[in-house]
Amino acid sequence: MQPALELRTLCKTFTLRSGFxxxxxxxxxHALVDVDLMLPPRSIVALVGESGSGKTTAGLVALRLLEPSAGRILIEGEDITDLPPARLRPFRRRMQVVFQDSYSALDPMFTLAxxxxEPLRIxxxxxPREQRERALDWLARVGLAGYGNRYPHELSGGQRQRVAIARALILEPRILIADEPxxxxxxxxxxxxxxxxxxxQAEMxxxxxxxxxxxSVVRSLCDRVAVMWGGRIVEQAPTEAIFTRALHPYTRTLLEAIPAAHPSERRARRFRDxxxxxxxIPRLPSADLPGRPPPSAEPVLVEVEPGHLARVLVT
Ligand SMILES: Nc1ncnc2c1ncn2[C@@H]1O[C@H](COP(=O)(O)OP(=O)(O)OP(=O)(O)O)[C@@H](O)[C@H]1O
Ligand SMILES: [Mg+2]
Structure with a gap:
């Protein structure tokens, strides 16, 4: 089966100018460096990592709301990296996004309906009548029946996220990017x-x-987890493998940062820099790895067991 979304050696470099x-x-x-990521159909893949590691950038580049500096973006096997805007449109329908702060995405002058x-109109x-009816149906589906004539400022934060979800899903996409929703x-x-x-997710x-x-949410919901650090994917595996046998030291540091239940445990902890x-970063002999990858001078992402990739030094 084709992956719903695939990022191949994706790079994004921002050029910052300062001074006069x-x-x-x-x-x-270098916000993204050689990011490889695969989203199987109907699956939930978590993207985790510290602030500034490149998670939002990866989502925006996948949606082509930001242009990649290098690498490929594939949707259901079709390469959309170089498509001009007109040919990108049908793919935009298939992939939608919900952000943390949906307030800015809602026009304060528009009713919720x-x-x-709006996406149907675009x-x-x-x-127009069908568009409104479908919007009212979707508002009901997200628990906001009867809210069609209200305005964004009348809603709580949770209700606004419900509107954002309705708006993202009304086009019946195949892929949803949920950025800290x-x-x-x-x-x-x-x-x-x-x-x-x-x-x-299950219904659609x-x-x-x-x-x-x-x-903790990631552990209970997601099928796979990809860990980003400094613009790179350092580990990627089925959720249980990440939580029980993480290999990369950054993944371990991240897992140790989960708040401890017991204060004595909390004090014993120290963050690694x-x-x-x-x-x-572990050094693994090529002979022990599936596919026997060649030795590397720098850490590379290799499959350490089926479906479990980690950025390690191959010796
Ligand atoms: N438009 C931009 N111009 C310049 N630098 C940017 C731009 N967008 C992001 N960056 C930089 O790229 C890096 C990755 O940022 P990004 O927002 O993707 O991180 P993140 O993992 O989503 O962080 P957070 O968890 O805080 O949301 C950061 O160093 C950020 O400052
Ligand atoms: Mg972000």
Missing amino acids: GPFARTERL RSVA HGIGT TSALDVSVKAQIINLLMDL GLAVLFISHDL RAEIEAE
Whole structure:
């Protein structure tokens, strides 16, 4: 079966300019370096990693809301990397996004029915009456029956996320990128929104790229986990393999950061810094690895057991 979404050696470099005249400088920031990521159909893949590791950038480049510097983006086996806007449109329908802060995505002057119907209008699907009816259906589906004539400012944060979900799913996409969709919400509302997303994922057979800092949610919901560090994927495996036999020192550091239940345990902990993590990257003999990859001078992403990839030094 074709993956719903595939990123192949994707790179994104931002050029930052600072200073003026003789003091002008440009710096390059490598936000994504050779990112390989696969989202099987109907699966939920988590993308985790510290702030600034490149998770949002990966999502935006996958959606081509940002242009990649190198690498390929495939949707259901079709390469969309170089498609001009007109030919990208049908693919845009297949892949939608929900962000943490959906307030900015909703026009304050539009009723909720109009906001939710907007993607149908943009894609020229149905008559205005049909668009409105479908929007009202979707509002009901996300638990906001009767809210069609309300405005965004009348809603709580959780209700606004429900609107954002309706708006993303009204086009019946195959792929949903959920970028920290609940991190601005309190605990009980968070659980409701997660449950809503998971119900819709199952009903619609969606493939979801779930960007999150909440490792307990990730552990209970996701099929696979990809770990980003400094713009690179350092480990990628079925969820249980990540939580029980993580190989990369950064993954281990991230797992240790889950709040401890017991204060004594909390005190014993110390975070490793970047140099320490780099020093701990395992060296694995080529002969012990599936496919016997060639020895490497730098860490490379290799399959250490079927379906479990980690960035290690091959010796
Ligand atoms: N438009 C931009 N121009 C320049 N640099 C950018 C831009 N967008 C992101 N970056 C930089 O790219 C890196 C990755 O940022 P990104 O937002 O993808 O991280 P993230 O993993 O989503 O972090 P968080 O968990 O805080 O959301 C950061 O160093 C960030 O400052
Ligand atoms: Mg982000």
